[in-house]
Amino acid sequence: MDRGPKSDESDLALIRALQINGRVTFRELEDASGLPYSSTLRRVRVLMESGLLRILALENPLRAGSKAQAGVGLVINGPVDPVREALLTLPEVEFGVLVSGSYDLLLDVSCADKGASVNLVDRHLRTILGVVRVEPWQYLDVLRLPYAWAGIDIK
Structure with a gap:
């Protein structure tokens, strides 16, 4: 069973940074991953195209009135x-x-x-x-x- 591309530590660093702030800049992602800027852009694009990463807005039910x-x-x-x-x-x-x-x-x-x-x-x-x-x-x-x-x- 092929699960697509394998993630490495740089990919995981990109994903972690985006989990904390989905609006982080590519310059901040560059710093978080240790990759050059162009590689950061490419890696994020590949992660998204492969389905390993989706950037979306989520509502926090604890702050949105759900009691x-x-x-x-x-x-x-x-x-x-x-x-x-x-x-x-x-x-x-x-x-x-x-x-x-x-x-x-x-x-x-x-x-x-x-x-x-x-x-x-x-x-x-x-x-x-x-x-x-x-x-x-x-x-x-x-x-x-x-x-x-x-x-x-x-x-």
Whole structure:
């Protein structure tokens, strides 16, 4: 299985710098990677064209008014694909993974408030054909945010 070009330490330095600040200049990327300016330009272009790097804007849910961050474990009876397709239509589902163990799917959800969380669980997740158990848990505190928020103070 070909996974495309291999990343080296210079590529990883470019990616780390862009994770912290997606608007960093190529001169700053040059300093971060230790590469000459022209190589920095070329490397970023190759990383983007290969699909290893995407530069985009992400909303920080902790600062955007989302008051209810939660995890949800789902137990599925039958094929997972129809459940996965239904979950993709729900904007509150920010992250989902197929897992082994007590659950079939784990979700990370973000809602405007606790009432919206209850609505998501009762009126959406529990009504998806194939879902036989929904177990939500409220996040009490966020210890670490995903890679996208590297360097951002969460408190």
